[in-house]
Amino acid sequence: MEFLLSHIQTLLGYPLDSGKRVYVFYLLGSLAMVLLVMALRLLSRDRNGAAGIWKAFASPGIWFHPSARLDYQLLAINPLIRTFFLGFVGISLVPVALATSNFLERWAGSLSLDWPGLQITAAYTLVLFVADDFTRFLLHYLMHKLPWLWSIHRLHHSAEVMTPFTVYRIHPLESLLYSLRMVITQGLVLGLFFFAVGMNLSVWEIAGANAFTYLFNLAGANLRHSHVWISWGPWLERIFISPAQHQIHHSSDPRHFDRNMGAFLAVWDGLFHTLLVARGEQVSGYGLSRGKPSPHTSLARAYIEPCTHALRRIVRSRPLKSRIITCIDNEYHLDSRS
Template sequence: MRADMELMDIYGAFFGMQSLLAPEYIVPATIFAFGLWLWRRPGIGFWAWLTPRSIWGHRSHRLDLILFGIGRLLVLSGLLTRLTVTPFIATWVADAIGSGAVEMSPWTLAALMFVVGDLTLYWMHRVLHGWSAIWPLHALHHSAEVMTPLTAYRHHPLMQLIVPLGYSAVIGIVSGLAIGVLDAGPTVAEIAGVNAFLVISHAALANFRHSHVWIGYGPVLERLFISPAQHQIHHSTLPRHHGRNFGEVLSVWDWMFGTLYLTRGIEDVQFGLEDEPKLTTHTLRAALWEPLRRLGRG
């Protein structure tokens, strides 16, 4: 029984619902890709089109795979969980302001947490780009020269400690206000769990954001939701694309704060960082050491 639980923990850390690589997300994405392949008729086999050797065999992708493993081991170790302070802050804030009198449904709370969380991630993302002292940590993510779903996990281990801490603190404050001001106590367990709206967003083409497959939503929907093509624009080396599309799921924040870039047809984009030659060697040593060496110099 103990061994079974350990195996389930390992599986959950790598392929649980919190991971974009969960089968619940990969399977529908693959089915959608197959339909796209039939529609576009690229002239090559489906798997050769979806997972081209030039991308999946690239040294940049091999580094993504290693960093994904390191990040999942951090999750498995419980270190990231211990830094998730959402329930503690939520409880403290709720106790400080007393009990609420207005009822809130679980779905309303989930929607509120999703929107607040997405706005938080937007501003955290902008800070990572705009604050030169901390940019080297995020630069590792943007040094990817090819993109696959694993590129979503191309982060320095220190970044994987900092971002969850800041994010969970904000969500904890908002959760505490919702519990205290409103009558949302019975749904507090959902706050620290898998948000239903986040699950929906993960299933809705999220794995194509870090990929070579261009999928735009058109000018109307791209003012509301970040399309895979818009996130590829965010990774582009072209100057006109710099500082655009910081949103995680919703693009309304980019629209509101002047960083939105709408796609108009398929654009020829290149990925990577032209001014980071050491990071683009795609070695584990450079990935772990170079950001720390440059950290705080801005």
């Protein structure tokens, strides 16, 4: 009972935690952006456009849709499972950092850059942000390209409506992979700076979050998982991912599949030829594919189906022509997206 109460307190603390996407000031930043766009529409005498934006943002049909209700359930249950997995794996940031620093010292000798403290903090904050964003993109890219990883990640893409809570619509195995990615990335960067400038490190923070991450989240990050179409324009969208670009990423239109996989920076999509700017594009629906119901219609299916789907993909990838493959194909025919 005490453990359950502690978990509930943790969930209730999400709006006060700058490390969570649903931090109250990130949500208020998105609301302010919606109101600003509506005001601009009204100033241009486009009342219908302003009303459409508000409907896309606040429609009860979106917030109480069965897909959205599943998002809320996953938000509530996943942290419990994630705690178990991380405790089982037992990896932490400090050993990775120390191992990285020791390896660099053995390989390159001692190094102590005599930089001013301000330069060290600025460099550490920036490198940490860029490295974290790149590895987040790389893992996301692999989840779209490797069939067994896509089997796990497709739970996120089966959302038929989008709200800020859709960011928590992920399978525990995916959550584990992202946690391991974060620990390894931050450990490597921390170890590099231990080696280069010593252990007296600090990062620019706003309310306890990396300053760059905080500002990006404040600038409408929650509108990425929404029905409010906001584009930064073709030039800026080659540098930063806009809400409209991430909505393209979730589109059920095959033309939009595997596009705009960046979290904050769009430059990685440019380098991997997956970038698509929002100009001239429109999204008519979300989900895995048009006209097909989501395979994740309950909490149980959201947890079990990705695992069975991954096993099918692993079996299908083996160079074995047997009746078991035929049986699986007949039972569960899959197209390239599903």
